[in-house]
Amino acid sequence: MxxxxxxxxxxxxxxxxxxxxxxxxxxxxxxxxxxxxxxxxxxxxxxxxxxxxxxxxxxxxxxxxxxxxxxxxxxxxxxxxxxxxxxxxxxxxxxxxFVQIGFQRRFDAGYVQAAVALGGGELGELHRVHLLTADPAPPPAEYIPMSGGIYRDCHIHDFDILRWVTGREVVSVYATGANRGADFFRQAGDVDTSAALLTLDDGTLATLQGSRYNGAGYDVRMELAGTKGTWAVGLGPRAPLHATEGLRPTGEPWPDFVTRFADAYVAEIDSFLRADESPCSIEDALAALYVAEAAELSRREGRLVEVAEVRR
Known part of the structure; x- marks a missing residue:
C-alpha cells in the first residue's frame, strides 16, 4: 500500500x-x-x-x-x-x-477495557461519569486565538470518548471557566480552567474538569460509577497525582499527550490501514463538536444549553 x-x-x-x-x-x-x-x-x-x-x-x-x-x-x-x-x-x-477522524482515546487499552466492562454489565446501571483533561503547561500564546477555545480544542476528546464508552448522547451542558494564568487566554476570549456538567440522553450525569496548568504532568482520566462497580481509566503508575492515603506514582509522570497515548496512536493508524469501515466517522466528529459548541455557548452566556440548540 x-x-x-x-x-x-x-x-x-x-x-x-x-x-x-x-x-x-x-x-x-x-x-x-x-x-x-x-x-x-x-x-x-x-x-x-x-x-x-x-x-x-x-x-x-x-x-x-x-x-x-x-x-x-x-x-x-x-x-x-x-x-x-x-x-x-x-x-x-x-x-x-472512507474517512477516519483522529480521536485516539478510542484505541487506548484503558478506555477499551472500560467500554467492554460497561457494555458487559460489570458496572451495572451507569449513574455517573467524571472526565478530566489537564495539560502540564499551556500551549504557545499565538495558538490560543486560533484554537477554538478549551472546549473545542481540548475537551472535544472528552466528549467523543464519553459518547463512545457509554453509547449515549449528550443532551444538555452547563459549562463555566476561569482564568488563573496568563492574560493571553482572557485576551482571546478563552479560559485556562474549565468545568462542566453534562446530562446524557438516559439521565446519566457526567462532570468534566480541565486545566492548562497542571504542573505535575499530563493528566487524563475517566471514572464510571454504576450500581455494581466503579471503574477508572488513567490511574496507572505514571498518573501525576498523590493521595494522602498512600497512592504515589511509581514512574515518571506523563509529559504530554503524544507520550501518554503513543500506543493508542499506533493502534489507530493500524486500524485505519486495515479497516473496511471507519471506526470514527465524520458523523462522530460532528456529534462531539455539537457538544463542544454547546459547552462554549454555555460558558459565554452562563446558562444551561441544550445540544439541540447548536445543531444545524
Whole structure:
C-alpha cells in the first residue's frame, strides 16, 4: 500500500515513524512545506492509496474534501474543520468515502477495557461519569486565538470518548471557566480552567474538569460509577497525582499527550490501514463538536444549553 502523509509536526512525525515500520506500507510519501523526515520520500501525497492529514486545523476541510473527491481512503486528525458549517460541508463531500477522524482515546487499552466492562454489565446501571483533561503547561500564546477555545480544542476528546464508552448522547451542558494564568487566554476570549456538567440522553450525569496548568504532568482520566462497580481509566503508575492515603506514582509522570497515548496512536493508524469501515466517522466528529459548541455557548452566556440548540 502506498500512503501519503501531509504534515510533519509533532504528531505527523510520530505517524511517519509508525507508517515506515508498518508491514502494510510499501511506500510512504511525505509532504510538509518546512519540515523533512527520515521516513518516506517527498512527493505528492495524494498519489497514493491512502492519505493521512496531520496539518494545521485551518487546512483540514480543504484537504479532506480533496481526498474525498479523489476517492482516496483518508485519515485526518481532529477537527474536521473550524466550524459546524464547514464540518457539515465536508461530511456531504465525503459521502460514500472512507474517512477516519483522529480521536485516539478510542484505541487506548484503558478506555477499551472500560467500554467492554460497561457494555458487559460489570458496572451495572451507569449513574455517573467524571472526565478530566489537564495539560502540564499551556500551549504557545499565538495558538490560543486560533484554537477554538478549551472546549473545542481540548475537551472535544472528552466528549467523543464519553459518547463512545457509554453509547449515549449528550443532551444538555452547563459549562463555566476561569482564568488563573496568563492574560493571553482572557485576551482571546478563552479560559485556562474549565468545568462542566453534562446530562446524557438516559439521565446519566457526567462532570468534566480541565486545566492548562497542571504542573505535575499530563493528566487524563475517566471514572464510571454504576450500581455494581466503579471503574477508572488513567490511574496507572505514571498518573501525576498523590493521595494522602498512600497512592504515589511509581514512574515518571506523563509529559504530554503524544507520550501518554503513543500506543493508542499506533493502534489507530493500524486500524485505519486495515479497516473496511471507519471506526470514527465524520458523523462522530460532528456529534462531539455539537457538544463542544454547546459547552462554549454555555460558558459565554452562563446558562444551561441544550445540544439541540447548536445543531444545524
Amino acid at each position: 502506498r500512503v501519503g502523509l501531509l504534515g510533519l509536526g509533532r504528531i505527523g512525525a510520530f505517524h511517519a515513524a509508525t507508517l515506515a515500520a508498518h508491514p502494510l506500507v510499501d511506500e510512504l510519501i511525505v509532504s510538509d512545506p518546512v519540515r523533512t523526515s527520515p521516513h518516506g520520500r517527498p512527493g505528492d501525497p495524494f498519489d497514493a492509496d491512502a492519505v493521512i492529514i496531520a496539518t494545521p486545523t485551518s487546512t483540514h476541510a480543504e484537504l479532506l474534501t480533496k481526498a474525498c473527491k479523489l476517492g482516496v481512503k483518508v485519515f485526518c486528525e481532529k477537527p474536521v474543520a473550524g466550524s459546524v458549517r464547514e464540518t457539515i460541508e465536508v461530511l456531504e463531500a465525503g459521502a460514500g468515502n
